Amino acid sequence: MASRERIAIDAMGGDNAPAEIVAGAIRAQEELDVEVLLVGDPQAIEACLKQHHSSSRHVEIVPANDVVAMDEEPLGALKRKPKASINVAMDLVKSRNAQAVVSAGHSGAAMAASLLRLGRLPGIDRPAIGAVFPSMMAGKSVIVLDVGANVDCRPKYLDQFAVMGAVYSQYVLGIPDPQVGLINIGEEPSKGNDLAVRTHQLLEKNPRISFIGNAEGRDVLSGRFDVIVCDGFVGNVLLKYTEAVGEAMLQTLQEELSQGLRGQLGSALLKSNIKRVRQRIDHTEHGGGLLLGVDGICIISHGSAQAPSIFNAIRLAKDAVANRVLERIQSNIDELEKSAASSKSRQDG
Amino acid sequence: MASRERIAIDAMGGDNAPAEIVAGAIRAQEELDVEVLLVGDPQAIEACLKQHHSSSRHVEIVPANDVVAMDEEPLGALKRKPKASINVAMDLVKSRNAQAVVSAGHSGAAMAASLLRLGRLPGIDRPAIGAVFPSMMAGKSVIVLDVGANVDCRPKYLDQFAVMGAVYSQYVLGIPDPQVGLINIGEEPSKGNDLAVRTHQLLEKNPRISFIGNAEGRDVLSGRFDVIVCDGFVGNVLLKYTEAVGEAMLQTLQEELSQGLRGQLGSALLKSNIKRVRQRIDHTEHGGGLLLGVDGICIISHGSAQAPSIFNAIRLAKDAVANRVLERIQSNIDELEKSAASSKSRQDG
Numbered sequence: 001m002a003s004r005e006r007i008a009i010d011a012m013g014g015d016n017a018p019a020e021i022v023a024g025a026i027r028a029q030e031e032l033d034v035e036v037l038l039v040g041d042p043q044a045i046e047a048c049l050k051q052h053h054s055s056s057r058h059v060e061i062v063p064a065n066d067v068v069a070m071d072e073e074p075l076g077a078l079k080r081k082p083k084a085s086i087n088v089a090m091d092l093v094k095s096r097n098a099q100a101v102v103s104a105g106h107s108g109a110a111m112a113a114s115l116l117r118l119g120r121l122p123g124i125d126r127p128a129i130g131a132v133f134p135s136m137m138a139g140k141s142v143i144v145l146d147v148g149a150n151v152d153c154r155p156k157y158l159d160q161f162a163v164m165g166a167v168y169s170q171y172v173l174g175i176p177d178p179q180v181g182l183i184n185i186g187e188e189p190s191k192g193n194d195l196a197v198r199t200h201q202l203l204e205k206n207p208r209i210s211f212i213g214n215a216e217g218r219d220v221l222s223g224r225f226d227v228i229v230c231d232g233f234v235g236n237v238l239l240k241y242t243e244a245v246g247e248a249m250l251q252t253l254q255e256e257l258s259q260g261l262r263g264q265l266g267s268a269l270l271k272s273n274i275k276r277v278r279q280r281i282d283h284t285e286h287g288g289g290l291l292l293g294v295d296g297i298c299i300i301s302h303g304s305a306q307a308p309s310i311f312n313a314i315r316l317a318k319d320a321v322a323n324r325v326l327e328r329i330q331s332n333i334d335e336l337e338k339s340a341a342s343s344k345s346r347q348d349g
Numbered sequence: 350m351a352s353r354e355r356i357a358i359d360a361m362g363g364d365n366a367p368a369e370i371v372a373g374a375i376r377a378q379e380e381l382d383v384e385v386l387l388v389g390d391p392q393a394i395e396a397c398l399k400q401h402h403s404s405s406r407h408v409e410i411v412p413a414n415d416v417v418a419m420d421e422e423p424l425g426a427l428k429r430k431p432k433a434s435i436n437v438a439m440d441l442v443k444s445r446n447a448q449a450v451v452s453a454g455h456s457g458a459a460m461a462a463s464l465l466r467l468g469r470l471p472g473i474d475r476p477a478i479g480a481v482f483p484s485m486m487a488g489k490s491v492i493v494l495d496v497g498a499n500v501d502c503r504p505k506y507l508d509q510f511a512v513m514g515a516v517y518s519q520y521v522l523g524i525p526d527p528q529v530g531l532i533n534i535g536e537e538p539s540k541g542n543d544l545a546v547r548t549h550q551l552l553e554k555n556p557r558i559s560f561i562g563n564a565e566g567r568d569v570l571s572g573r574f575d576v577i578v579c580d581g582f583v584g585n586v587l588l589k590y591t592e593a594v595g596e597a598m599l600q601t602l603q604e605e606l607s608q609g610l611r612g613q614l615g616s617a618l619l620k621s622n623i624k625r626v627r628q629r630i631d632h633t634e635h636g637g638g639l640l641l642g643v644d645g646i647c648i649i650s651h652g653s654a655q656a657p658s659i660f661n662a663i664r665l666a667k668d669a670v671a672n673r674v675l676e677r678i679q680s681n682i683d684e685l686e687k688s689a690a691s692s693k694s695r696q697d698g
Contacts (some may be wrong), residue, residue: 136597148534151542185497185585193500193582217589221597233542234583236534240566241587242594248485248570249598256626257619266618269611277605 013105024310127293137223362454373659486572
């Protein structure tokens, strides 16, 4: 029998740390058959643990007495604070005392820490941050990457993003044959900016993915695509826009639905249905971001994450470990390089 | 007394042409004190006109026996069809028989026709398409440009977009001191891709606009910005995404709100309130796109535009003509060039 997955949790990262982080981690250890390692200030963590009587099983605490704040410049902070919780969590993976990291802290700091402590997977030019977006098809989501790690990209980076996203979609989200798209402003291969046109050519002949073409803005949430690649500038704008649009819609609902006497009556009757709308729209329900291309499994939760989001992030991390996502990315990238080399030598010959 | 504005309407462009186009145009002529020139197939237009008994005032028809279809490659189609309605409408402005064009047809064709027939305003490097987005502040909208004319941009283009957007915001939408932003992935001037960093530097010292900094994805709809500039790739993805998100939200509402007996009762009570939500979300309620930087006023409606959207587009066109938007763009661009030249000579000296 395989041993349980060991997941290092950055207990100090995020707006609701450590209480909500600890609560999510305890639930995960109880329900998901994983071992969690809570990384952070032992006293603060102990205090949170005491609130939970169900500690039938021992929870491991790994001391880390510093934290990178949300408003700090990540690289400088990580170097000034070697014992920051995110650094210590990454080191646990490096030393093979854990197999994955989950953090709701500063996502730039998590990305930088993973690069500094774990490094890139061989063959990966640029790691990326993937985000799981909801879609219009109930129960279906779409991985968009990169959403912020690389603002200026080359076609080759996006080609690799596509491979990494497809592996995650298949082995973590359980999609059998992930359909991959490229964000663009039209359906035709010739459409788009220079990056998009050249990336389209690479994706079309990438044997490791099922590329089905360009995804226009209107296609992102359609459910037709499982993985959508773009540069980190476009992806980051879309991600933050999506969060804000959801909030704007919920606010509009709130303002308009309860207007007038009929509105108040109707809203009261619809209370639970409106709650369901809220759940479908609310971004915090949709899992975490993924650091892809670094030599370790890293899941980033939203800074405002509460216990259920942390629980979901730990489940993602467990699935990624159990399904050997790193090895699969590695072997797919190797194959991609080989096929690129052989197609080049065919052309040269 | 100034003579009435004369607006050329592409009666054949759009999914609902010519009936809805003609209906919107007639209403505009009756209510807005403008003269409309309906450009297209005279028989088809006459048939639509007959449906409206209120034709107290004569409506002018300008024959054009061809049309650029939505699925045609614009440049080729425009050249093959010199008498396409969009070409004839542009020619009316060129020959000073009209002062503005309104079309709900192929937006790429409208852009290309305006460039071929009217040309650029002197000093403008690249014309742009501006789109009016709703915002979270009731009654407040934001102009985003470029949303598709220029997928690869230089900083100077975006600097000019900012000037053109601000003139439109002030003199067509009536915003006294339009607040201008740059789409970016963070607030700091150093954030973003190469284009964003270099554009930020130009916008900061642009004396013709009130630049208040970077707009992240979450800020686009906040209402804090009146004009937001970006390259046509990012803008086009955002525009199409926005349309789809609105539809997705409305679909979610429809699916969830009426679930169950309480849901059916509640939804019945909320009928008019839900309609208001729909109106606030629905993109077709939010006016048209603007072709900025060509030597003529051109308003593009959504392809699915119905009479109210056409009416709104004609009102925008009238306001743009009455407030001498072209001259104002021209003089601001001249001033911008002068200040750039003097700042350069100061540096050189």
